[in-house]
Amino acid sequence: MDYSKKYSEKLISAKEAAAKVKSGDRVELGWAAGVSQAVDKELAKRVDELQDVLIYGGLAFAAPEVLKVDPEGKHFVWNSWHAGGPERKAINAGAGAFYIPLRYSELPKYYREEVEIDVAIVMTTPMDKHGYFNFGLNTSHQMAILEKAKTVIVEVNEAFPYCPGKCESEIHIDNVDYIVEAGSLSPVELPASGYGDVDKKVAEFIVDEIPNGATLQLGIGGMPNAVGALIADSDLKDLGVHSEMYVDSFVDMAKKGKVNGSKKTIDKYRQVYAFAAGSKELYEYLDENPECMAAPVDYTNSAGVVAEIDNFISINNALNVDLWGQVSSESTGLRHISGAGGQLDFALGAYLAKGGKSIICLSSTFTNKQGETVSRILPNFATGSAITVARPNTHMICTEYGIFNVKGRSTWERAEGLINLAHPDFRDELIKNAEEMGIWRRSNKR
Structure with a gap:
């Protein structure tokens, strides 16, 4: 017609x-x-x-x-x-x-x-x-x-x-x-998020948790980029992609032969995503590429759909984590940063999947505008900070000092495990905070 x-x-x-x-x-x-x-x-x-x-x-x-x-x-x-x-x-x-x-x-x-x-x-x-x-x-x-x-x-x-x-x-x-x-308007490119030594160390802990044949979801930011770069140069194979956002790291992994989707339990051989943002290379890779399959976000991010995918590994950034195991990824106090996105969706779905893992990653510290080093592991969040992943839903937390599984852990066990992920300079103060909050035991390591 x-x-x-x-x-x-x-x-x-x-x-x-x-x-x-x-x-x-x-x-x-x-x-x-x-x-x-x-x-x-x-x-x-x-x-x-x-x-x-x-x-x-x-x-x-x-x-x-x-x-x-x-x-x-x-x-x-x-x-x-x-x-x-x-x-x-x-x-x-x-x-x-x-x-x-x-x-x-x-x-x-x-x-x-x-x-x-x-x-x-x-x-x-x-x-x-x-x-x-x-x-x-x-x-x-x-x-x-x-x-x-x-x-x-x-x-x-x-x-x-x-x-x-x-x-x-x-x-x-x-x-x-x-x-x-509108003519031929180049799609706006997303500037690449650089990563440093801390990001690489976090990535090393995370990559150790990924088996061959796993299906990956990566969030935006330096740490997920570091994970993608490490995977691209690793011995991992037969990986799959099922993500809300398609990022440049997936292109790197695919071009180096790490991604084929052959072990996915649904949408086999397809890289599935809701939207894509990144470099011109990424846009050219997706153009008319039948290996990559765009889908509505109520499909890509559905906890029920994600739960069907064996060995699903979800990797997302956070701003802060408190000693209860709550995750804040949207704001610091009243200062808005980004949004909830699909972080909770994937935290829920990944844990439900057979062999699945939801990993929240962050550096143990950051430097504020006054040049002060501040801990990202906090006793409590500043007033106004949004809780993105509630404490019953958190699975694994990772910093440059290790990775800790909070599932099945009591409040005092969580406090101990998360303090071990904090920078050593802040651990004693965090222990005092935990004692004041009633989530520390005398038998705990000091």
């Missing part, structure tokens, strides 16, 4: 698309490397015309124009599902941007049942001969958005990778209201 007539009838300019937004509207602007570029610029030009426009998106790696022109949120209010760098800055500045707490696996359901969207702008690949636009790097929750939106606009980017999907990875022209041709 020839869809060219229908395509031309729905084709409008970015300026015309931005004009569809009215004061008081709720607008979807995109996710990660697929945040709108063309319509965003035109919408920003209308800042003085509009009031109380609530914009939804997340993981913006470059500041959207609507954030730049209205940092105080007098006209546009940015609502983020997970804060990228520019969003973090805006959220902590106040007024112009806010975080929406979530379990990432539930995001499609949030859109379908909890969030009203008036206008949705979603970046896609060009239409194929069957009339479908592919969501490229962001299958995640895009179809849920477009099912709910009153007005659906696709921003066609000729440079957006075509990513084969399991389901909900395309939208047909019949379900699109307007089409904007």
Whole structure:
């Protein structure tokens, strides 16, 4: 069937698309490397015309124009599902941007049942001969958005990778209201997170926990990158990938022959992910690659789905861990950092899997803006710190001083094990804290 007539009838300019937004509207602007570029610029030009426009998106790696022109949120209010760098800055500045707490696996359901969207702008690949636009790097929750939106606009980017999907990875022209041709806009790249000696030491402990044939989920950051680099140069083999986010480390592992998915108990031979962000090399690797399979996040992050995958190893970063075994990965006190993402999803699912392990990794210390060395292992979190993984759900915690399994451990056993992961300079003080908190025994090592 020839869809060219229908395509031309729905084709409008970015300026015309931005004009569809009215004061008081709720607008979807995109996710990660697929945040709108063309319509965003035109919408920003209308800042003085509009009031109380609530914009939804997340993981913006470059500041959207609507954030730049209205940092105080007098006209546009940015609502983020997970804060990228520019969003973090805006959220902590106040007024112009806010975080929406979530379990990432539930995001499609949030859109379908909890969030009203008036206008949705979603970046896609060009239409194929069957009339479908592919969501490229962001299958995640895009179809849920477009099912709910009153007005659906696709921003066609000729440079957006075509990513084969399991389901909900395309939208047909019949379900699109307007089409904007954005030209060939390079997807925003995620700067590589470097890693140092501490990250490498943590990675060594983690890699020792990974068997041949394991399926991996990696979070974002220096430590997961260090783990990926170590795996790529290791003797591990027959690994699989099932992750919310597809990162450069997976490309490195795959190109060095470590990943083939042959031992996966579901989706065999496929690298499964909800969205991808990273380098140009990563985007080129995913483009039209049938080995890689994009899927909705309520599939990739479902604890029930993850539980079906034997030897599932989940590796994620944290900001702080307290002596109870609680994990904080979203904020330090009232200072917002990122978001919950899928950390709890994978902590739950990995432990349920046969041979599965959920590993939370962090350095034992960090240096603050005053140049002081601060422990990441804390007696209690600062007021306002979000608890991302509650203490019943935590499995393994790893620092450069070792790895500790908190499952089945009482409060005093947890305190002892976690203090052993802290930097030696802070252990005596942490023991005093544990005594004051009533979670230390005289028989404990001092």
